[in-house]
Structure formats: C-alpha cells, structure tokens
Amino acid sequence: MSSNFYRRTKDDNIEARRHFDDAIKADPGYALAWALIAWTHWFDAQFGWGAEPRESFEQARFMAEKARSLNEELPDVYSLLGAIELLRERYDDAVAAGEKAVALNPNHATNTALLAVFLHNAGRPRDAIRKMKRAMRLSPYYAAWFLEQLGFSYLDADEPDEALAALTEFLKREPTGLHAAHAHIGRAFAFHKLGRVETARAAVRDALDADPTISITQFRQDGMSGGVSNRETGFAILRELGLPE
Secondary structure: OOHHHHOOOHHHHHHHHHHHHHHHHHOOOOHHHHHHHHHHHHHHHHHOOOOOHHHHHHHHHHHHHHHHHHOOOOHHHHHHHHHHHHHOOOHHHHHHHHHHHHHHOOOOHHHHHHHHHHHHHOOOHHHHHHHHHHHHHHOOOOOOHHHHHHHHHHHHOOOHHHHHHHHHHHHHHOOOOHHHHHHHHHHHHHHHHOOOHHHHHHHHHHHHHHOOOOOHHHHHHHOOOOOHHHOHHHHHHHHHHOOOO
16 A cells, blocks of 8 residues: 555645556456545545545545445445545444444454544544544554544543643654644644643644644634534634634
C-alpha cells in the first residue's frame, strides 16, 4: 500500500491515487485497490481538496460500490461505505456499516478505529473511546490519527484532561499541518473547559502556527460530529479565543 495514503495531505493524496490507479490497471478485479482509490476521492470531498467536492463524493461512492461488487466479504469496503454515509450525515447507517466491517474481521485495527469515528460522530463518544482503545491494542504501531480522534472523543465525553493527553501525544507524532492545527484547536477547547482561557488562546495561536490557513470556516467544513467542537457554541468559543473567521 502506498505510504502517501497515510500522510493525509493534498499532494500525498494525489500520489496515492496514482499508485492505486496503477494497481487497478494491472488488475481490474482487485477490490481493495478500488476501495483505496475511493478513499482518496473521499478525502478530496471531506477536506475540499478537489475542485468539486460533490463530484469527488460521487466518485468515492461509485468506486466503493465497484469494490463491493467485486468482493462483498471485504471488510474495508464496509468501513468505506460507513465513511460515505458519514458525509451524508446518516450516522446510524455509518455505524451499522462500520460494525459489519469489524464483524467480518474483529482484529482489523484500522476498521475498528473507523468504527470509533462513526460512533463519535453519531453522538456516542464514550463508545467511541472504548472502540478506539481496542484499535490501539490491536495495533501497537497504530496511525497517529487514532490519537487525534481519541482526543476529540474525550473532549465530547467531557474529559478534558484525557483529551489533552491524547492530543499532546498526537502532536509529538504530527506537529505541523492541518491535523496538527485541529489538535491544537482541540487543546484550546479542553483548556477553555478547564477555565484556563489564556492557555486556550495560546493553543489557538499554536494552531495557526501549525497551519496558517486554519480558520473557523475551515474547521466547520472539516468537522462532522455534533460534539462540542462542531456546534455554534463551539465556534463562538473559537472566535473568543482568536481563531479567524
């Protein structure tokens, strides 16, 4: 699998797509390659990396269905379908798809972590925390984004100290870029909840240092859950703390 896929940047996403496209040309019946190239279009839709997010979404959905038609027992297909339902704000359907992926392979760390994402976005942060901790046990060398997601789940479970620990650990592994900016915003929310307003302001400044393009508009676009970080009250806190509109 292309290492670019895990770096979660626009340029790496383009390069990963090229590798997966080569794999499909070599073997048009390779279901996993269809699923992975669908994920690259999903990232374009989610993070606004493509010229037309709606077109990116449709590409992701088409390729996910192609992958399912080639192998209905491939767990990765159902995690992908769950992510597609997530973008459609059909949270219960996303959880159901994620649960099917895990049922097909209970020891798959990434699909277990994705189920945690779906549970969090469905308003079940404590279930998400339990599932993410299981994903981490399944893969001691788990991806950095597991920690980012865990931090926001702790935040929405009203455990700011645990959120800070997870997000700080994430930042040791991914100190710059969009997701680092997200993590600093999560830290800002946690500090604000703890009454440490000036430290929260400093965390917002850290977010801008990590990615100068971060803004309330960008964060709103990237967020999918109904948790504290993605409600109007949360955006009001970010304005108070100095994040640009």
